[in-house]
Amino acid sequence: LVQSCLKLLTALIKNENFTLSSEQLKMLIQFPMFVDLESDSSAVSLSLLKAIVKEKLQVPKMYAIADKVSRLMITHQDESIRKICGEILVGLLVNYDFLRGDNEKRLEGHFNFLLKNLSYEHSTGRKSVVCVLQKLIAELSKPNLGKQSKPNLDKQQSENLFVGLVHRLAAENDKEVLSKICDVIKLLIGCISNHHSSLELCLGWYKQEKSQAKAAQVLGLFIEVKKDPFPKHIRSKVLQEAKTILESAVKLQNTVEEGSIPYWKEAYYTLVMIEKMLKQSPGICFHKNLEDVWEMVFKLLLHGHEWLQTITCRLLNYYFKKLAESPKQVAGSLLGKPSSLFMVAASLCFQLKLKVHRSTVVSKKNDATAEQGKKDDSAATEEDIVTENIVFAVSGLHSVIGQSDHEYWSSLDNDEQAKFLEAFLGFDSGKVRSTFLALTTSGNLSSEKCQDDVRNVLIGSLLKRMGKLAFDVDSLQMRIVFNVYKEFASRLNQEECRLYAFRILLPLYKVCEGYTGKVISDELKQLAEEVRDSIRDKSLGVQMFVQVYSDIKKSLEAKRYKRKREEKLMAVxxxxxxxxxxxxxxxxxxxxxxxxxxxxxxxxxxxx
Structure with a gap:
């Protein structure tokens, strides 16, 4: 009966055609249930309190209720109760005059209370605090258009909120709360008319070793909110500091255990910030002050941490697409030399080996700041980006080798040879490495013959390695490799495709004819048949396809005969x-x- 009466009172107060006087509202606020809210709270009684608060009843008891509701909003276990308490607190702080007489510091006290409880032990309570802060900042930032005055955020309060939220951003480990904190910081940045002091504060953090990760996160949020947050001199400072961080990450990337790799977090958030910077200002992609950063990105493809592998893949994909849009930039770019392209391709093969069960959307919430600004690319999967990158790298290497004359290969300097050797060490045995060195140092090959042999050694070894990874790791790798084969073959003419036909068709033959030695799903078998038929009809031609397919069959039969003979000999x-x-x-x-x-x-x- 009491519950029904409370619901009726709530409906009457909300009804526009029915008005309660101030005396009647004062009588309602004296109900016993509002005296001890923390021990006797229900959704019905709180809904009535919320309706009374909307009537803007100005009585001193409301201030005591605000204190009780703020604690209940954090500590209560029921989500619906926490939500109603948050709405009541926002209504009290926004619609009640806290800036007169003795109540001058009440609003500031409530902000301090909320900032203190950003570190509450349970994530549900922290989430409630962040939601209330978001609503408060949004409401208090609106201009006063009516006669009713309301408090506004001053500069000091904004800075205190900004610093408190940024410190919590570095310590938060709950993804949902982290995403909310980022939203609140973005809202606060948008509300601050003069953001230069906050920006200078972030730049100071970015130079301090222990606060570089959170500074990079917040600088990325500045880029999202403000159209041009970094003047040229500030951008150069940011990129210089970013280069230092990335260099440190590259030097220490060979640490064995993923969790103990130093500088991975600083490097990751720095690259996320640079990604946002590039999306906002695409014209700076090939600027000289970014060259060192791009070199670090290419080296970090070999990093052992999953997050850094993901972000470097995205940035490499962006770089490749920019090169495709501006073909004139290719020759003078960082990937204009065969050694650089081969190193990138080998690094992508290394990544492919590590990517197990990671066919999730690229914009997944690994962290909240990486989530921001990726609405347009939400359909792209990590699998698609890895496939595109490998195709770009291998196709580019094929093209660059074709444009290089014989003298280039016969006179490789020490730096170029070192790059090739480093790439070979990452994925290949010594056999192909020694073959390549013998080939490039010999001086009695014709230019065309040299190009074909170098292509066969470099690109052929990449294709062969990918074929092995397709069977050694997981179904995801097999799908990526087959899609790479299909796309790469479609970019070649018949003679060029013949050069790589055996290595491309060998894994496809094994899957289609059932010689893999493992269970292959029907989906992958169908994909292999589609890729095989596509190469036969569009790239290689039926006659040459039949010849290569027959050679593969003979090769496998010879290996099988040799193995059986060795087994019989072993039995004796x-x-x-x-x-x-x-x-x-x-x-x-x-x-x-x-x-x-x-x-x-x-x-x-x-x-x-």
Whole structure:
């Protein structure tokens, strides 16, 4: 009965055709349930209190209620209660005059209370605080258009809020709360008329070793909110500091354990900031003050941390697309030399080996600042970007080799040779490396022959390595590799495609004909057949395709015959080792049979 009466009172107060007098509202506010809100709180009673607050009843008791509601908003376990309490607190702070007489510091006290509880132990309470701050900043930043005066954020309060939120940004570990904090900081930056003092504060943090990560995050938010937050002299300072951070990350990137890699967080947020800077000002992509940064990006492709691999892939994709838009820039770019392109391609193969079960959307909430500004690219997946990057790198390498004369390959300087050797060390055995060095140092090859041989060694080794990764790692890698083969082959003429046909078609043959030695899904088999047919019809031609396909078949049959002969010989020479091999093979066949039976059962259940 009491609950029904409270609901009726709430409906009457909200009804525009029914008005309660101030005396009647004062009587309602004296109800026992509002005396001890923290121990006896319900959604019904709080809804009534919210309706009374909207009537702007000016009585001293409201200030005590504001204190109780603010604590309840943080500590209560029910989300609906916390939400109503937050709305009541915002209504009290916005619509009640806290700036007269003895109540001069009430608003400031409530802000201090909220900032203090940004570090509350439970994420639900912190989320409520951030939501209230967001609503308060939005409301208090609106101009006073009516007769009713309301408090406004002054410069000191804005700076205190800014500093408190930034400090919490560095310590927060809950993704949802982190995203909310970023939204509030962006809102606050937009409300500050003169943001130069806050910007100078961030630049000071960016120069301090322990605060570089949070400074880079906030500088990225400045870029999003303000159209041109960095004048030229400030941008040069930011990029110089960014270069120093990235250099430190490159030097320390070979630390074994991912969690203990130094400078990864500073480097990651710095690259996110640079990505936002490039999207806002695309014209600076090939500026000289960014060249050192791009070199660090290419080196960080080999970094062991997943977040840095993701952001460097995105930036490399952006760089490749800018080169495609401006072909004249290619020759003078950082990727204009074969050694640089081959190093990038080898680094992408290294990344491909590490990317297991990561076919998520690129704009996923790894962190809140990376989420900002990616609405337009939300459909692109990390798989798509990796595929595009590898195709860009391999196609570019193929083209650059074709434009290089014989003298270039026969007179590689020490720096160029060092780059090639470093790239080979990342993914290849010594055989191809020695073949390449012998080829490039010989002086008795014709120009055309040299180009074909160098292409076969460099690009052929990349294609071969990708083919091995397709079977050694995961289905995601196989899908990426097959899509790379399809796109790369479509960019070649028949003679060029013939040069790489064996290495491209070998993995496709194994999948299509069932010679992989592992269970392959129907989806991947269908993809392999589509890629094979596309290469046959659009790039290689039927006659040459049949010849290469036959060579692959003969090669595999010869290997199979050699292996069986070695097994028979082992049974005679080393029977104990042969017995172990048979047990291992039997165990593997049993597991494959069990997996296949389970897969067939799942298919039947899904169809039924």
């Amino acid at each position: 020479v080393n029977p104990e080792r042969n017995a172990k091999r048979k047990l291992k093979l039997a165990s593997k066949n049993k597991a494959n049979k069990k997996r296949k039976i389970l897969s067939n059962k799942m298919d039947r259940w899904s169809r039924s």
